[in-house]
Amino acid sequence: MFVSKTMTRKVITISPDADLFEAQDRMAKNNIRHLPVVIEDNKLVGIVTDRDIRSTMPSSLFKELECTLEEKDSVCQLKVKDIMTPDPMSISLLDTIQDAMLLIQGERIGALPVVDEDGKLKGIISIRDLLRAFINVMGIEEPGTLLGILVEEKVGELKKIVDIIVGEGISLGSVLVAKYWEEGKRAVFPYLFAMNVNPVKEKLKTMGYELLDPLQWYIDKLPEMDDPE
Numbered sequence: 001m002f003v004s005k006t007m008t009r010k011v012i013t014i015s016p017d018a019d020l021f022e023a024q025d026r027m028a029k030n031n032i033r034h035l036p037v038v039i040e041d042n043k044l045v046g047i048v049t050d051r052d053i054r055s056t057m058p059s060s061l062f063k064e065l066e067c068t069l070e071e072k073d074s075v076c077q078l079k080v081k082d083i084m085t086p087d088p089m090s091i092s093l094l095d096t097i098q099d100a101m102l103l104i105q106g107e108r109i110g111a112l113p114v115v116d117e118d119g120k121l122k123g124i125i126s127i128r129d130l131l132r133a134f135i136n137v138m139g140i141e142e143p144g145t146l147l148g149i150l151v152e153e154k155v156g157e158l159k160k161i162v163d164i165i166v167g168e169g170i171s172l173g174s175v176l177v178a179k180y181w182e183e184g185k186r187a188v189f190p191y192l193f194a195m196n197v198n199p200v201k202e203k204l205k206t207m208g209y210e211l212l213d214p215l216q217w218y219i220d221k222l223p224e225m226d227d228p229e
Helices: 020-030 050-056 097-107 127-138 157-167 198-206 214-221
Strands: 034-038 044-049 111-115 121-126 148-152 172-179 185-192 210-212
Touching (some): 034 121, 044 111, 121 127, 127 172, 157 172, 198 210
Antiparallel strands (some): 034 044, 111 121, 148 185, 148 210
C-alpha cells in the first residue's frame, strides 16, 4: 500500500515566522503533536513538535498564552524557525507504508511529512495513520479472536492451519506470519471472525501445534524504547 493512500491529506501547518504560542495553540486545538513548517507554494522547510515547544518554554509558560513584561525579551520573542527541525526527514507519495514504518521505527520519530518531487507538502503520515492502515489490512475492526500458533518453518504448515479453521466453519479475517526467536520456527497469528474458537484450539493441539498467547508473546519480546514523540 502506498503512503498516498494512507496519509492525512488535510495537514495543519505553520509559518516559520509564527511565534511559539501560535504553534502551541494550533496543536492543542487540532489535537496534534507535529506541525510541518512551510513557506510559499507549500514548500516544506521544517517541522516543529510539542516536545520542541515544551523543551523551550518554562513550565510556568507552557499553559499560558500571554507573556509577562519580564518574559518578552526571551521566550516570547522566539519564532518557530528558531526551534524547528530544518529540512526534516520526509517521505514521498510513491513510498509504501512499509517504508514509512521502517523510517519511523529506525529514526524514533512520530510522523513523517509527505512531499512531492518539488519538496511541496502533500500530506503527513503518523503512527496513528499506520495503525489505522494495519487495522484495515488485518480486518480486526470486526469482532473476533486472534490466535497464536508456533509452527515449523516448512512448506504446507500454513495450509494445514487454514484447513482446520475452515473445517470448523469459521471465517478467517487475516493471517500474520512473524519471525520467531527459535531457529526453524515461525509464529502464526490468524484472526478469526468468531468468539468461540475452542474447537479450533483443541484440533490444533491434537495435531501437535503449540498455542501462543499473542499479547504475552509480543510483550515478552518487545525491545525497550523511549516514548515516541
